[in-house]
Amino acid sequence: MPLLYQPHIFKPHPAVRAGVTLRSVSGSDPFGNNMSLTVGDDEPRVWRNRERAAAALGFAQMATQRQVHGSNCRIVAEGYAPAESDALMTDQPGWLLAVSIADCIPVLLFARQRKVVAAIHSGWRGSQQNIAGTAVAQMMQGYGVAPEEVVAYIGPAASQCCYEVGSDVALQFPKQHSRPLGKGKFLFDNKGVVVEQLLAAGIASHQIELDPRCTICDPNFHSYRRDGSRSGRMFGVIGMVE
Numbered sequence: 001m002p003l004l005y006q007p008h009i010f011k012p013h014p015a016v017r018a019g020v021t022l023r024s025v026s027g028s029d030p031f032g033n034n035m036s037l038t039v040g041d042d043e044p045r046v047w048r049n050r051e052r053a054a055a056a057l058g059f060a061q062m063a064t065q066r067q068v069h070g071s072n073c074r075i076v077a078e079g080y081a082p083a084e085s086d087a088l089m090t091d092q093p094g095w096l097l098a099v100s101i102a103d104c105i106p107v108l109l110f111a112r113q114r115k116v117v118a119a120i121h122s123g124w125r126g127s128q129q130n131i132a133g134t135a136v137a138q139m140m141q142g143y144g145v146a147p148e149e150v151v152a153y154i155g156p157a158a159s160q161c162c163y164e165v166g167s168d169v170a171l172q173f174p175k176q177h178s179r180p181l182g183k184g185k186f187l188f189d190n191k192g193v194v195v196e197q198l199l200a201a202g203i204a205s206h207q208i209e210l211d212p213r214c215t216i217c218d219p220n221f222h223s224y225r226r227d228g229s230r231s232g233r234m235f236g237v238i239g240m241v242e
């Protein structure tokens with residue numbers, strides 16, 4: 001059984017395959033079904049985890065990137081090699097785009113008519129730079145996509161139940177996304193920020209699947225907040241098959 005959640009919102013579109021890998025909670029291994037090569041996990045095992053996730057969706061390989069909490073979105077096509085970026089986009093079938101996450105949000109997009117997919121990594125820094133809105137704009141400019149045709153999935157991430165931040169973070173966003181705890185601490189709703197950004201980009205609310213799950217308090221996910229340096233990473237992935 002692959003440790004993979006497949007969003008409902010893309011199900012009416014069989015050419016699109018998308019998912020978020022889950023943490024394996026069997027045993028005491030903190031790196032269960034980890035997708036990252038840079039957290040101290042066994043490298044061959046990580047490659048096997050990646051291959052299993054890709055194969056479960058009908059792909060032979062994934063396009064990854066070196067995430068830097070920026071707002072750069074790269075196009076994936078023949079000759080693609082990973083570089084620094086936080087979003088990937090393609091109109092070519094056969095590529096499974098991957099973003100690596102532990103508490104940051106994986107945002108997956110599909111334009112139904114123009115057939116373009118995107119995978120976006122939006123931690124609070126990415127959200128502060130509106131990387132989701134930037135990616136939608138890039139879909140419109142680069143491929144002639146209309147926002148009305150875009151279907152979106154906002155995946156599991158650090159959620160407002162647990163995501164404590166200081167005023168340095170909270171004050172960079174509209175007030176309604178932070179619940180004050182006193183003493184300069186807030187519970188931050190990063191998903192709410194991204195929902196607003198997608199709505200502002202012209203995507204209708206019924207075209208957005210918002211995953212309510214919190215990576216910090218749900219053990220089925222890796223969480224850097226919860227487990228620190230002993231935490232693995234999940235992949236949020238989307239691609240089109242031929």
Ligand SMILES: [Zn+2]
Pocket residue numbers: 159160161162163214215216217218
């Ligand atoms: Zn929580």
